[in-house]
Amino acid sequence: MQTITVRAPSKTYEVTLGRALLTQAGELTAHLAPGGRALVVTDSHVDALHFPTLAKSLRAAGLTVEKFVFPAGEASKTMDTLAALLSYMAACRLTRADAVYALGGGVTGDLAGLAAALYMRGLPLVQLPTTLLAAVDSSVGGKTAVDLPEGKNLVGTFFQPDRVLCDTAALETLPPAELACGYAEVIKYALMTDRALFDTLCAGDGGALEQIIARCVSIKAAVVAGDELDRGERQKLNLGHTFGHAIEKASGYTVPHGHAVAVGMVLVTRAAVRRGLCPADCLPRLVGLLAQYRLPTETAYTEEELLGAVLTDKKRAGDRMTLVVPREIGACDLLTVEPETVRAFLSLGLGGQP
Numbered sequence: 001m002q003t004i005t006v007r008a009p010s011k012t013y014e015v016t017l018g019r020a021l022l023t024q025a026g027e028l029t030a031h032l033a034p035g036g037r038a039l040v041v042t043d044s045h046v047d048a049l050h051f052p053t054l055a056k057s058l059r060a061a062g063l064t065v066e067k068f069v070f071p072a073g074e075a076s077k078t079m080d081t082l083a084a085l086l087s088y089m090a091a092c093r094l095t096r097a098d099a100v101y102a103l104g105g106g107v108t109g110d111l112a113g114l115a116a117a118l119y120m121r122g123l124p125l126v127q128l129p130t131t132l133l134a135a136v137d138s139s140v141g142g143k144t145a146v147d148l149p150e151g152k153n154l155v156g157t158f159f160q161p162d163r164v165l166c167d168t169a170a171l172e173t174l175p176p177a178e179l180a181c182g183y184a185e186v187i188k189y190a191l192m193t194d195r196a197l198f199d200t201l202c203a204g205d206g207g208a209l210e211q212i213i214a215r216c217v218s219i220k221a222a223v224v225a226g227d228e229l230d231r232g233e234r235q236k237l238n239l240g241h242t243f244g245h246a247i248e249k250a251s252g253y254t255v256p257h258g259h260a261v262a263v264g265m266v267l268v269t270r271a272a273v274r275r276g277l278c279p280a281d282c283l284p285r286l287v288g289l290l291a292q293y294r295l296p297t298e299t300a301y302t303e304e305e306l307l308g309a310v311l312t313d314k315k316r317a318g319d320r321m322t323l324v325v326p327r328e329i330g331a332c333d334l335l336t337v338e339p340e341t342v343r344a345f346l347s348l349g350l351g352g353q354p
């Protein structure tokens with residue numbers, strides 16, 4: 001078991017990683033709910049897998065457990081589900097002395113986190129990631145959101161959790177495809193800032209999943225401590241996401257986030273290489289590593305199909321956008337550019353003319 005402290009300007013909290021942590025969730029977090037009630041938010045898939053273990057632990061610590069279950073999948077990350085969850089919180093008569101427990105992957109954490117931030121202007125929040133993607137990224141750092149038909153994560157807040165408990169045994173129940181999606185975010189951290197992690201991943205993870213998660217969470221903790229509100233350095237965590245979100249949107253959110261980010265990293269790296277911003281060997285090394293983790297490296301979507309979604313991405317500020325561009329394996333830069341330059345990067349990334 002290991003603990004990493006996140007010192008975000010708005011809140012300091014601990015992220016604990018270890019096997020069977022769900023069985024200890026009650027004793028580790030009951031103090032956050034002096035009112036005695038725990039609302040567990042989870043999806044229809046995770047409910048059957050992990051809710052009974054969590055509920056038993058919370059009840060053993062003296063908490064009354066309520067549960068809100070929504071259909072698994074990104075399609076649930078909507079204003080409608082959020083409204084239903086907020087109404088359920090009111091029907092349960094939750095108060096600020098009760099706590100919300102987000103049990104699941106990124107959709108659950110984003111949705112439950114936003115509801116916890118909004119209901120009565122803020123309830124204690126415990127994040128319990130059960131996917132690798134949520135463990136290394138979305139459960140830490142306080143970004144919460146739902147999607148609009150116009151785009152992903154367009155309605156949200158920054159709202160840090162009070163505690164994150166990552167039960168690494170729960171990650172072992174993940175289907176291989178789901179685990180691969182998490183590795184897309186792990187590879188993102190490596191490409192963005194950690195050449196040693198990149199080399200470790202190339203060598204195979206050797207069963208050291210907890211160490212890999214700890215490394216990613218430590219990187220994220222440092223970034224969030226310096227730029228909680230995403231004004232500068234934190235934007236580097238969006239490496240691969242500008243084009244990745246466009247692929248997700250173009251597919252009607254049928255392409256999984258991890259697959260989209262994997263392809264998004266390839267597109268921006270290819271464009272960076274072709275513009276002379278990044279050494280040529282970075283591209284085959286990245287493509288090779290993604291393939292090793294069974295992630296896609298190409299998309300069939302055209303520039304026309306992706307461009308509209310790219311230009312409505314929330315990473316746009318006024319008429320300029322910030323692109324995260326690799327400089328080498330383990331380092332990247334933020335480029336604030338005009339829409340025309342974004343189009344040029346997308347075109348080069350897809351293999352178009354320089």
Ligand code: GLY
Pocket residue numbers: 137138140141143230234237238
């Ligand atoms: N997922 C990127 C961030 O938390 O900033």
